[in-house]
Amino acid sequence: MKVLLVLVLSSALNLAAQRISFSAEIGDSMVHVLGDSKLVSKLMFYVSDLQLETKDGVILEMASYRLIDFSDSNSLVIEAIYPDMKEVKAIQFKLGIDSITNVSGAFGGALDPTKGMYWSWQSGYINFKMEGRVKDKNYLLHLGGYSSPFKAVQQVVLPVLHQSNEFKIVLPLKDLLQKEIPENNIIMSPSLAAVLISKKIASFFYLH
């Protein structure tokens, strides 16, 4: 219904619908929804200030805060409609939640603390959450931290080489599962390890 509406509107008013979808790469497959996989049983992360930068330098806002949750396929797709779409140079977003939002009290929607992405014993959002079992060992990555020296939020910039009305952003999990997690299988508070792994994860994203 929503798609139909978008199509009708865009053809009638010459509007351009832009989609961004997220997927995770586990092994050789692109995963949209985690089944009952033991390897990765939970994968959730915040994407904030999602923007498209056009060739003529204009910034188009797509979403302020989104919780990408691989147990809910609807959360993986972000759509926006623009009156006049120009060529896109890059997609940029923050992996996580900025410091100001972290110190400004309660919010609703994607930021509601019922989403399981907020620490309770110590204030702060969990930017990135991944849980499962690898090499017979359970792992829990709860990455966050909003104040120096453990500020974990990361800027991601993905250059766009081929124009499309759907950009597919992929997070490959291979290096995390094979390198980072075996070394550091439990991270549940702001720490240097959380910052370093957040940086690595931010560098893994690519456009399919």
Add this chain to the structure above:
Amino acid sequence: MKKNVIAIIAIFFFLLSFRQAQKGVFEIPYLFPKPAYNFTNNPLDSNKIKLGRLLFYDAILSKDNSVSCSSCHSPFSAFAHNDHNLSHGINDQIGVRNAPALFNLAWQTTFMWDGAINHLDMQALAPISSPTEMGENIATVVSKLQNDSFYRNKFYQAYTDSIVTGEKVLKALSQFQLTLVSSNSKYDKVKRGKADFSEQELKGYTLFQKNCNSCHREPLFSTYGFGKNFIPIDSTLKDYGKGAVSESKKDSLLFKIPSLRNLKYSYPYVHDGRFYTLNNVLNHYISEETKLKFKKEGLKKINLSAEGKVDLISFLLTLNDKEFVFNQKHRFPRELLVKWRE
């Protein structure tokens, strides 16, 4: 045409006045600084305050419906917990810290003895989720409230929407707690020219200003910053305060400075509740052991004779705010409950 315009303007102002009557204005007491809480994100509203008060007194926030906020924050103790050095929780568990008194929260930017919480709205998540306090999680609290017709109705009255969310629960709890303002002690009345200190209280006030005011700064009687109280570390609790949160050595043994208002009601004192009387606390601060620690840290030592101690205590007792402690609006919301929970 002109008449119509005037009529429209009149209706507009009539509606506006109606709106303002519903919204509570937060009054800043005489000499108090500007509050730190950002009311634009959560404007006070009488129905939201009522909802927050119901939630504050309701054990529905705990896992087995046995513990409410008021279990450890009783109005008659200035919202602290008398006779309990450490907080209690579900299944008769004992926590690790002394439940602090709750008042003048709008002027505070960090919460808990170790400052782990950065905003009043987020504070309630800590006791709700702590396994030794309420042992619950906010998502379950939301669904319990959503399934309760009494609360659906109250959320509708407060937010014109009966959908319960974590944000609404937390902001309503903030609203009630923001109304817990203590500003009617004898000290406040003296400052407003409505009362006079006795000679002894005045002597005590001078001693207070000389020895205590740098941390327990008037008129809130705390900077709400962090300081060392130099009490020897408890070997079972091993509490390093702020240092345990920030993992930074310079924060080790720093605890949030408590206000000295309402001390008559809020004993026992300090983060582990080891002192039951003001005399105990002052004896600690003037002991040789503590004086040495003050010297080592480069702090001005506290000078107090036996007589001075009595004078200082008589001043501290002028900070008790009976009107606050016995304020009906802060009590168990009997009048708001249309039915009793089983």
